[in-house]
Amino acid sequence: MLKRLIITVLVLAGVLVAADYAAAAAAESVVSRQLRERLDLADDPNVRINGFPFLTQAVAGEYGSIELTADRLKVGDLQNVQLRANLHDVQAPLSGLLGSGTPGLRVGTAEGAARVGADDINRMLPGIDRLSLGNVDANAIADLITDGADPSLRALDPESVARISGDVPVGGGRTESVVVFAELQVADGAMRVVPRVVRDSSGDELPEPVASIVRQTFALRVDPGGLPFGVVPTTLQVRDGTLEIAGEASDVVIGAAPGTVVG
Template identity: 35%
Template sequence: MTTMVANSGRPMAPPKRRRSKAVRRLVITLVVLLGLLVAADFGAAAFFEHEVSKRAQQQFDLRDHPSVTVGGFSFLAQAVSGEYDMVTVDAKGVPVNVLRDVEVHAELKGVRAPLSDLVSGSITGVPVREVVGQVKVKAADVTRAMSVNENQVIRSLTDLKIDPVSEKAVSTPPADGAETEDESEVADTEGGTAGVRLCGTAEIAGKSTELCVFSIISLSERKIAVSPKRMELRNSDSDVKLPPSVQQRVLPFFAIELDPGDLPFAVTPTSVKVEPGVLSVKGKAADLVLGKS
């Protein structure tokens, strides 16, 4: 009778080492391939952004190339399809008339540009399904526009601050002895008009005085029209109360029009908006061609 003896010993060490080495090689290979794909993705995206930037520079008639960023998870996946979900274009420090620091922002949706056409140079224009364009005017440029005013007090305004307020706060003065509350979080959304508080410092009767003008901004032939409605003055002593009759004589000096230039890609302006430190104009357009020659 033959007796069967079960092998209860542990697995031999050499096969285990071979499997461990194989797993490590596989992991290293996958990491290298992933790195190459990421590098290729970034490289292709950088090339595409440069090409779009050149065409945007032509479209904006800018001195320098604007910044271009492609959105979405994988650039190469979008390049294969030939359509890009979102491309943003930003240009800063654009001079327009008396303004010197206008910002241009555009969101391009549904950009159709096969990477192969861009690489070969065979593409003459980049079709875009929809564009949201915006130009922004900063406080320094608003101050610059006010400096041409004939009123010496207004010309001397410094440290101008821009804050959004509701249109109701513009038209409704606070109770006697009170200040208009900060409404930046509940201010009106973008639309045909918006409320704004412009505050600066000026010398009035020999004292440094904070002067706040509450105004409505609106679109006026593609320009930002600032229509002052009331004002508040404060200095180190107390609030300075100006009689309504005096305010009505002074307020017109604060009425200005700001020309931020055309919106990008000939977008028609449809709304204005106030953000902290910024007045902006915004609009939309559809079915455009970028950099068409």
């Protein structure tokens, strides 16, 4: 008898879990379509509603966290921009998700980011071969200063410094393998790469005429387009071999007509 009861409970639990995941998938599809329209995307973005069980969140119309990803977006000359967003403290009435009520989401805090990969950056820096992006830590900056670099580098946050390497033409038919340590800045919503230190592939200083060519070649300004949900970009960092510009916004309404009250 007890064994049969345990089996029954397990079966019911499995059915409830399956139903919860199915409901979450359906809701993610609805939210994805709303976000596609709001962000004017060519395809539905990937949406993940975090937290379990989903149904208790749906009944309350309150969600702790929703993640959004959209890849391979074309923005101006950029061919492969990645958008990422984390939405926190989301209010979305169940009737809106079911299509019988006012559609839309109200978001307490939205964290948004756009990533531009090395291939896109390379297209904007013609003539450079084997370009790659990497991170820098405080020890690397200290070593540069010890080797004669500008002491003002010590004031930089290591996360706002990139290590960029590549093969660059330096005149006279010559190509030099170089490493550039660049300060990453955000200016008027755009990414700026400002070379600060230039070395050859062995870490030695380059002759100033060559170093000047390299600094000019690697200086870059990239506009990745606006971040989603009115997010104001505040940081630029290297992430997973890409340049990521990110920021956040508060009290955002998504997918509802202007003036509509959501939540």
